[in-house]
Amino acid sequence: MSQSQQLQQLKKQLWNIANDLRGKMGADEFRDYILGFIFYKYLSDKFIRFANNILAEEGEGFDNFANFDTSNPEHLEYIEEVKENAIDEIGYALAPNQLFHQLAKRGKQDQAFILDDLADTLKAIEQGTLGTDSEEDFANLFEDIDLTSTKLGNSPDDRNELIVKVLSHLDAIDFDLSNTESDVLGDAYEYLIGEFASGAGKKAGEFYTPQMVSTLLAKIVTSGKDTISSVYDPTCGSGSLLLRVKREANDVDRIYGQEMNRTTYNLARMNMILHDVNFTKFDIKQEDTLKRPQHVGMRFDAIVANPPFSAKWSADPLLLQDERFSDYGKLAPKTKADMAFVQHMLHHLDDNGTMAVVLPHGVLFRGSSEGDIREYIIKNLNALDAVIGLPANIFYGTSIPTSVLVFKKNRKHDKDVFFIDASDCFDKQKNQNMLLPEHIDTIIKTYQARENVDKFAHVASLKDIHDNDYNLNIPRYVDTFEAEPDVDLAAVAKALQDLEKKSQETDATINGFCEELGIDSPFKVGS
Structure with missing residues (x-):
């Protein structure tokens, strides 16, 4: 079976489990359970492969960690050795009786009540990292899996029956972790996140950027670079944007992110680990980025973001003393934090870095303090490199048209700004417009060529922008007007x-x- 066929089969299997077993529970509610259990199975499968590789060195009779007995003193010695090595190398450890397959088998074959043991196991994974280098990455990771919730069933037995069904179905699926170069499971996990996002409506904007938009931003910040030393997303959601940059680049050394929503923060950490990003290679923090930034003093080679559109924030005048905002002399309005995120990201952008951010069209032309900030970025910092208009209705929960703004501090093309009108680059689908791979290719090739294209792209001089009072509304620069044919x-x-x-x-x-x-x-x- 090809990798593509394997992926399609896995997607179908996982989504069928999620769809068939959630019953009347909302998709966004069941999401935390099914994604959490998939992650637990991944941790278990990965751990047993790791353990068996270590035990293989001990010779015959030590070929399967799952057969070890914690009550056997001889076995216990090897169990502790494996756990110690695992904590150092993969960041966590499990006992034989805590393995996913063991719990699923007990529940299915013995009709045992496993909820208490399952809760203890998930807690043990978290607590087993206390005092280690991976502690922060596993702390409270499973806190959203509430096995006592009546959403799973009115009685403990009802809840146990449902959970046993979910674990049994997942247990029957081979995640096939033998090929470390393959990202099939990671892709399937991303697919599930996207499917839950499409069913979550407006809430989806809190945690998921459509895959093709993520791909566009990732291709922009990796354009012309073989390796990325560090990538950062200040509103990272489920981490999909960061992982897309990792995929587009030949190598990403370190991944950084911050997310305000606790549930989504947990999902982002799971997503990193499930995509085989070692715990030493990512640093995801949970806090309000504008109010309490967690990566103070750091600069990043690449920055990508899809901040919540026109979010409210404090706009506290005391923030004018914050070095992220002080040079501008103005703060974004309380009801529209878009430019505040831009200021924050520009502050963290390395001198030779590239930043791509998705924003609502209003940031291109709104006046007052936003206009002053926009003018400062262009006139004083000369950091705006390109403006790309995207189609309407491509994001979950909103139909508004959006734009991608690209920033660089030391720009090669420092006498102009490149405008692309890609508002017609979409495939109309049932409920949403979709950017297709060919649309992404067209936009990226145009961005890299940086040449005028009739009714699609225009190189605007800084004087042109000054003459337009720093209004960046794309139709001012890209003429898409279709004139009537000449009349004879x-x-x-x-x-x-x-x-x-x-x-x-x-x-x-x-x-x-x-x-x-x-x-x-x-x-x-x-x-």
Whole structure:
């Protein structure tokens, strides 16, 4: 089976489990359970492979960690050795009786009540990292899996029955972690996140950026670079944007992110680990980025973001003393934090870095403090490199058109700004417009070529932008107006003459016919 076929099969299997077993529970509610259990199975499968590789060195009879007995003193010695090595290398450890397959088998074959043991196991994974380098990455990771919730069933037995069904279905699926180069499971996990996002409506904007938008931003910040030393997303959601940059680049050394929503923060950490990003290679923090930034003093090679559109924030005047905002002398309005995120990201952008951020169209032309900030970025920092208009209705929960703004501090093209109008680059689907791979290719090739394209792209000088009072509304620079075809006045005149002649001939014919009948013609002059 090819990797593509394997991926499609895995997507179908996982989504069928999620769809069939959630019952009346909302998709966004069941999301935390199914994604959490998939993650637990991944941790278990990965751990047992790791453990068996270590035990294989001990010789015959030590080939399966799952068969070890914690009550056997001889076995216990090896169990502790494996756990110690695992904590150092993969960041966590499990006991034989805590493995996913063991719990699923007990629940299915023995009809045992496993909820308490499952809760203890998930807690043990978190607590087993206390005092280690991976502590922060596993702390409270499973806190959103509430096995006592009546959403799973009215009684403990009802809840146990449902959870056993979910674990049994997942247990039957081979995640096939043998090929470390393959990202099939990671892709399937991303697919599930996207499917839950499409069913979550407006809430989806809190945690998920559509995959093709993520791909566009990732291709922009990796354009012309083989390796990325560090990538950062200040509103990272589920981490999909960061992981897309990792995929587009040949190598990403370190991944950084911050997310305000606790549940989404947990999902982002799971997503990193499930995509085989070692715990030493990512640093995801949970806090309000504008109010309490967690990566103070750091600069990043690449920055990507899809901040919540026109979010409210404090706009506290004391923030004018914050080095992120002080040079501008202005703060974004309380009801629209878009430019505050831009200021924050520019502050963290390395001198040779690239930043791509999705924003609502209003940031291109709104006045007041946003206009002043926009002017400062262009006139004083000269950091705006490109503006790309995207189609309407491509994001979950909102139909507004959006734009991608690209920033660089040391720009190669420092005398102009490149505008692309990609608002017609979409495939119309049932509920949403979709950017297709060919649309992404067109946009990226145009961005890299940086040349005028009739009705699609325009290189605007800084003087042009100054003359437009720093208004970046794309139609001011990319003329997409479709003029009516030139009218041949002589041909029109001749056609009118021919029409008049035919009309007169018709009148004459009718008049003659009426005379033969001895009646007055309605077309006879003077009648």
